Amino acid sequence: MSVVGIGGVFFRADNPEALQAWYDRHLGVVVDFAAPWVPQPGPTLFMPFKRDADHFPLDRQWMINFRVRELDKLISALRGAGIEVTTHAEWDTPETGKFARIYDPEGNPIELWEPPVD
Incomplete structure (x- = not known):
């Protein structure tokens, strides 16, 4: 037996309805059991980090990574909506x-x- 994909990402929220609307509006991640979001095929990493790793805030148990197309356009739209976006040139590599x-x-x-273009 083997796992064939991620069936969902579930987490607690103070205001689940408002958070669902935010993910839909800004990232296009539709939360609807009747018509679920179907991600496009592509690589998915499942990677535990050491508890003291600084890859994401130490006070958070998890971080989700979304594969996107046209990141620059998405960044522009997010910033236009008043969402703070952090980028660092050293994060980006051709590989x-x-x-x-x-x-x-x-x-x-x-x-x-x-992801890099093949």
Whole structure:
């Protein structure tokens, strides 16, 4: 037996309805059991980090990474909506792609990743 994919990402929220609307409006991640979001095929990493790793805030148990297309356009749209976006040139490489970080309204870290073009 083997796992064939991620069936969902579940987490607690103070205001689940507002958070669902934020993910839909700004990232296009539709939360609807009747018509679930179907991600496009591509690489998915499942990677535990050491508890004291600084890859994301130490006070957070998890960070989600979304694969995206046209990261620069998404960054522009997010900033236009008043969402703070962090980028660092050293995060981006031809081998790994381009990265940006944001936080949802409840402070959960989100990494945006545009994989390199094959």
